[in-house]
Amino acid sequence: MIKVRNISKxxxxxxxxxxxxxxxxxxxxxxxxxxxxxxxxxxxxxxxTLTRPTKGTVQIAGYAIDKDPIAVRRQIGVxxxxxxxxxxxxxxxxxxxxxxxxGVQNLQNRIDELLHQVNLHTRRYDLVRTFSRxxxxxxxxxxxxxxxxxxxxxxxxxxxxDVNAHKMLNDLLHNFIAHDSTVLLTTHDxxxxxxxxxxxxxxxxGRVIADDPTASITTDHIKxxxxxxxx
Amino acid sequence: xxxxxxxxxxxxxxxxxxMRSKEIIVSMLVFSLIVVAVFNFIFDPGSEQIRTTAPGIxxxxxxxxxxxxxxxxxxxxxxxxxxxxxxxxxxxxxxxYIAKVIGNIIFITIVEIISLPVMVVLFDLDLHGVLPLLLLxxxxxxxxxxxxxxxxxxxxxxxxxxxxxxxxxLFPVTIPIILAASxxxxxxxxxxxxxxxxxxxxxxxxxxxxxxxxxxLLYEYVLEE
Numbered sequence: 001m002i003k004v005r006n007i008s009k010x011x012x013x014x015x016x017x018x019x020x021x022x023x024x025x026x027x028x029x030x031x032x033x034x035x036x037x038x039x040x041x042x043x044x045x046x047x048x049t050l051t052r053p054t055k056g057t058v059q060i061a062g063y064a065i066d067k068d069p070i071a072v073r074r075q076i077g078v079x080x081x082x083x084x085x086x087x088x089x090x091x092x093x094x095x096x097x098x099x100x101x102x103g104v105q106n107l108q109n110r111i112d113e114l115l116h117q118v119n120l121h122t123r124r125y126d127l128v129r130t131f132s133r134x135x136x137x138x139x140x141x142x143x144x145x146x147x148x149x150x151x152x153x154x155x156x157x158x159x160x161x162d163v164n165a166h167k168m169l170n171d172l173l174h175n176f177i178a179h180d181s182t183v184l185l186t187t188h189d190x191x192x193x194x195x196x197x198x199x200x201x202x203x204x205x206g207r208v209i210a211d212d213p214t215a216s217i218t219t220d221h222i223k224x225x226x227x228x229x230x231x
Numbered sequence: 232x233x234x235x236x237x238x239x240x241x242x243x244x245x246x247x248x249x250m251r252s253k254e255i256i257v258s259m260l261v262f263s264l265i266v267v268a269v270f271n272f273i274f275d276p277g278s279e280q281i282r283t284t285a286p287g288i289x290x291x292x293x294x295x296x297x298x299x300x301x302x303x304x305x306x307x308x309x310x311x312x313x314x315x316x317x318x319x320x321x322x323x324x325x326x327x328y329i330a331k332v333i334g335n336i337i338f339i340t341i342v343e344i345i346s347l348p349v350m351v352v353l354f355d356l357d358l359h360g361v362l363p364l365l366l367l368x369x370x371x372x373x374x375x376x377x378x379x380x381x382x383x384x385x386x387x388x389x390x391x392x393x394x395x396x397x398x399x400x401l402f403p404v405t406i407p408i409i410l411a412a413s414x415x416x417x418x419x420x421x422x423x424x425x426x427x428x429x430x431x432x433x434x435x436x437x438x439x440x441x442x443x444x445x446x447x448l449l450y451e452y453v454l455e456e
Binding site: 048049050051052070071073074076078080082083084085086087088089093097098100101102103143 | 233236237240241244247248251252311312313315316317318319320321322323455
């Protein structure tokens with residue numbers, strides 16, 4: 001579903017990613033772990049077609065991100081710590097806007113379904129700026145899956161969420177995976193990654209230093225890998 | 232058809248946001264009316280002096296007010312990474328440019344629709360027989376300025392000092408448009424021969440076409456980091 005081959009990315013003299021290679025199969029829930037500045041967000045942005053790699057190739061659902069970015073964008077849903085939602089539009093208006101941009105069929109039905117799913121149907125006409133952080137993230141997830149993407153890219157989606165919002169978002173995610181969809185998540189939460197994902201990819205200084213099934217790796221081992229040996 | 236729908240969706244979204252916040256139109260309008268009012272105090276209404284300076288005052292009001300609006304419209308897209316949200320949609324970057332140019336033209340036109348009659352009254356201008364051509368010149372000037380302004384406001388929105396950066400980038404590049412538009416307006420209001428007016432309007436059209444094509448082609452690269 002996702003094929004990343006030898007990608008590198010540099011910003012001026014800063015090498016954000018170096019020779020990163022991995023594949024993710026359909027239906028897999030993969031977590032990308034790494035310290036701040038390790039290159040997780042840069043990698044997610046490349047997969048989301050927001051940034052081009054300096055070197056290497058990426059294929060998503062059979063489409064090369066450099067040759068057919070529009071086809072790639074139809075296959076992916078992206079959620080980050082930014083909600084991408086307009087505060088001066090209501091929950092429904094935000095979904096309408098993004099739904100029209102994606103050309104979603106039966107948009108009103110889809111919006112109704114998603115607003116119920118994320119438990120925001122009673123607040124559908126309220127402006128998003130009146131929503132709590134947790135509500136905005138739930139709506140952001142609805143926005144990300146509005147167009148029935150096969151792949152979900154999540155960049156620290158749990159940042160700043162309380163326990164209830166965290167649980168609700170997690171349940172929604174597992175529901176998404178249960179429908180044979182693919183998830184690539186970046187997080188700092190090692191316990192969450194070990195308990196929920198199928199596979200872990202650990203990035204350090206822009207390089208993949210581990211790529212293992214969750215069952216074969218312990219939390220302590222991950223912590224050791226992530227620890228900065230220079231300190 | 233999908234592309235046209237996407238363009239209309241972006242324009243509609245921008246208009247709804249502006250109707251709710253009114254932050255762009257109000258700031259542009261207040262600025263342009265202040266410029267017109269200040270110059271009205273300086274010159275005597277109906278004097279020869281006002282007739283020769285009115286086109287310049289009109290374009291100063293439009294251009295500086297537009298600069299305010301352009302800056303704000305893109306700053307709004309960068310709050311909460313809205314622009315990224317749009318860039319994640321399956322939309323061609325050049326369609327996004329067209330939508331943003333049309334949106335900016337609408338905002339500037341609204342300001343012109345209100346400022347021009349105020350200016351006509353305060354400066355006692357006679358637009359009899361020249362109004363259709365004047366509206367055409369206003370449209371062409373607005374088109375060119377919004378076309379270049381959309382590209383540069385996208386560039387400057389990524390910088391820390393975007394309010395300062397935009398006019399520094401925009402004004403030197405748009406000098407041919409400003410010059411041709413103000414000269415055309417000046418000749419129109421002075422009742423000059425149509426061939427003289429047309430010579431400046433032709434320059435305005437040529438620069439509009441050049442700038443719009445170049446900005447349309449460059450927009451995708453501007454959105455890249």
